[in-house]
Amino acid sequence: MEVYQIRVFLEVARHLSFTEAADALNLTQPAVSAKIKSLESELGTSLFHRLGRKIQLTEVGEFLLEEGAKLIQVENQLIQKIEQIKKGKHGSLKIGCTMALAEGWLPKVVFEYRQQYPTIQVQCLVFESAELLYQAMTSQTVDVGISDVNFEEFSELSTTAIDTISYHLFVAHSHPLAKQQWLSLADLRKYPWALLPPGTPSRLVLESRLLELGLLLDGFLQFETVDTMSLMRTYMMQGNYLGFATNFDFKPECELGTITAIALQEFALSGTVYLVAPRRLSQANTANSSGRRSRNLNPTQKFIHLLQTKANHAAVSASNVVRLRSPHFTRRSNLSSRPEILTLSIGVQNSTIPAITAGLIIQRLGLLEHFLPKDGRYSSTQYQIQWHDFSTGAPIIDGLRSQQLNIGILGDYPLLLSAEISQKTRLISFVSTNPDGSCNAVVVPNRSHLQSVDDLRGRAIAVPLRSSAHGMVLRSLNATNLLDQVNLLPFKQENSAHQFEFSQQYADGYAHFAPFHEIACRRGQFRYLDGCNPEALPAFYGVVITSDLAEQHPEIAIAYLRALSAAQYWYDTTSAAPSLVAKWTHLDPEMIVQILSSSYQQNQPGRFFSEMQVRPDWLQLHIDQLSQIPGSKNFQTINLDQWVQPEFLQQIQA
Numbered sequence: 001m002e003v004y005q006i007r008v009f010l011e012v013a014r015h016l017s018f019t020e021a022a023d024a025l026n027l028t029q030p031a032v033s034a035k036i037k038s039l040e041s042e043l044g045t046s047l048f049h050r051l052g053r054k055i056q057l058t059e060v061g062e063f064l065l066e067e068g069a070k071l072i073q074v075e076n077q078l079i080q081k082i083e084q085i086k087k088g089k090h091g092s093l094k095i096g097c098t099m100a101l102a103e104g105w106l107p108k109v110v111f112e113y114r115q116q117y118p119t120i121q122v123q124c125l126v127f128e129s130a131e132l133l134y135q136a137m138t139s140q141t142v143d144v145g146i147s148d149v150n151f152e153e154f155s156e157l158s159t160t161a162i163d164t165i166s167y168h169l170f171v172a173h174s175h176p177l178a179k180q181q182w183l184s185l186a187d188l189r190k191y192p193w194a195l196l197p198p199g200t201p202s203r204l205v206l207e208s209r210l211l212e213l214g215l216l217l218d219g220f221l222q223f224e225t226v227d228t229m230s231l232m233r234t235y236m237m238q239g240n241y242l243g244f245a246t247n248f249d250f251k252p253e254c255e256l257g258t259i260t261a262i263a264l265q266e267f268a269l270s271g272t273v274y275l276v277a278p279r280r281l282s283q284a285n286t287a288n289s290s291g292r293r294s295r296n297l298n299p300t301q302k303f304i305h306l307l308q309t310k311a312n313h314a315a316v317s318a319s320n321v322v323r324l325r326s327p328h329f330t331r332r333s334n335l336s337s338r339p340e341i342l343t344l345s346i347g348v349q350n351s352t353i354p355a356i357t358a359g360l361i362i363q364r365l366g367l368l369e370h371f372l373p374k375d376g377r378y379s380s381t382q383y384q385i386q387w388h389d390f391s392t393g394a395p396i397i398d399g400l401r402s403q404q405l406n407i408g409i410l411g412d413y414p415l416l417l418s419a420e421i422s423q424k425t426r427l428i429s430f431v432s433t434n435p436d437g438s439c440n441a442v443v444v445p446n447r448s449h450l451q452s453v454d455d456l457r458g459r460a461i462a463v464p465l466r467s468s469a470h471g472m473v474l475r476s477l478n479a480t481n482l483l484d485q486v487n488l489l490p491f492k493q494e495n496s497a498h499q500f501e502f503s504q505q506y507a508d509g510y511a512h513f514a515p516f517h518e519i520a521c522r523r524g525q526f527r528y529l530d531g532c533n534p535e536a537l538p539a540f541y542g543v544v545i546t547s548d549l550a551e552q553h554p555e556i557a558i559a560y561l562r563a564l565s566a567a568q569y570w571y572d573t574t575s576a577a578p579s580l581v582a583k584w585t586h587l588d589p590e591m592i593v594q595i596l597s598s599s600y601q602q603n604q605p606g607r608f609f610s611e612m613q614v615r616p617d618w619l620q621l622h623i624d625q626l627s628q629i630p631g632s633k634n635f636q637t638i639n640l641d642q643w644v645q646p647e648f649l650q651q652i653q654a
Helices: 003-015 018-025 029-043 059-087 099-104 106-116 130-138 201-212 229-239 251-256 279-288 299-313 353-358 360-365 367-371 394-401 412-418 468-479 516-522 547-552 554-573 577-585 589-595 616-627 633-637 647-653
Strands: 048-051 054-057 092-098 121-127 144-147 157-165 167-172 192-195 222-225 242-246 259-264 271-278 340-348 381-389 407-411 425-434 440-445 460-463 487-490 509-513 526-528 539-546 608-610
Touching (some): 092 130, 106 121, 106 299, 130 144, 130 157, 130 271, 167 201, 229 242, 251 259, 353 425, 353 554, 353 577, 353 608, 367 554, 394 407, 425 554, 440 468, 516 526, 516 589, 547 554
Parallel strands (some): 092 121, 192 242, 460 509
Antiparallel strands (some): 144 271, 157 271, 167 242, 425 539, 440 509
């Protein structure tokens, strides 16, 4: 059946005359009759009753008269659109957008687009949920979409990161919480909330995050569902409700000071604004963007080109940028009636500042829960995360040895001691590094006559055994031939992470790692002993996992490294991070910054900086030095090629 046959049929049906139809079509009557007979033959039925010279439509003919006109209309539209595209005059663009972006983000972009292409008519359609936007995209109701929810799970659509979006707690300026800078969701369960309906992007983001953290809205004192942002504003202003929204939603009110935005620890990282386009169109636009001038693109391609250019200039897709993952709007709680329980036991040192990004920050921001796998073999997995905070690395080594810990954060000396556990561990990442190795020190009471390491002959030093400070002391004493002339005592310290209450009675000096020797000296009762760490070996902290975890659940090891990367990104890019860490550790913010920063400063000894790349050459330097110490020959048996597994880190850097 051909479209032209339908055209001929429609003319005959309208006139109920072959002769008049032939005149209208500028054809001969036999030609018209032949087309109708051919069409009837293909359909296997008559379209007309022939009553002498008169004709009438059959039932099939009546149906084809009604529906065939729609086919001709579609053909005309296709031809018209093709002609417009050929002439570069396709002058309309329909943009679909989620609510949070419709007023606070999209207007500036549309204005810039119209300034560049004033003849193109732009229509913006706002959708309450990501699902409605998806339906509009797939039905071609809109040409392109802007969303704060990712559509990457749908093969027919392409998503591109074009901007960032952040989520905050909003309260009236008079609310008791308004003066807080940072809060945690766990602290807010006794307050009433006003939230947009289920399915809206901000509600979807909040509920998805709560589910990751093992929380439910039902566990909150009260929450009201409101249909509009205006109604949420009313609840906040008149009822002291808490609101959850994006940085675009209450921007004018925040500037006026009537509403206050408060950062949430669980949303410390930004989310992403996505450009959503038909995959075929996005691929064509990418292929043609370099060799084709933008004026030759159709309106949708011009819009895509504009946003991709803005994203490139803003480095939105830069590899070092870490963001919260977008929830899937089709995902529901997929825990079966009998979920698999997977317990992760992690040994950390939250009072040791160079290691905070691998433990304390991941915990407080809820990052591990966010990056743990939830699809495929883990679709019915329920995680139980157990954090074990220790003041030194020794109990972490024991926990890895006994398989009571799956993951451990250790400094250089205990890190290498863990490698001796019959190859039961794997080193998958560094956490922080101190290239000059000046992070460990020996301190003595102010009244002491000791001035340098040479004065320690016949004396006693207290040191946390199997710590990085212990390794430094062993290397220093061995290098100065004092190893058998100095008594090393186990360090007596309360298990309080932030205290440094050294007894000035039972030892002549005290060796420790950062920040504990700084704390002692800042309090004015101790001073540093000269000549420690003569080799100046670089210091580092790293992530060690059990070989069982590496072999059976590599996805979880990768998820932990993603969480570590996110924690480091947050610390390095958030100005308030040192103050917040200081609050968590009960230390001075100045000390936090002095010990851990985003970049290493050569003229500031003792400073660590975030670094995940493993340095086998540094590991070998430590092994070579430690192997020279009597009774430490086992270090020579460490097979770095087997112990260090860089492929986990490579997965998150790809």
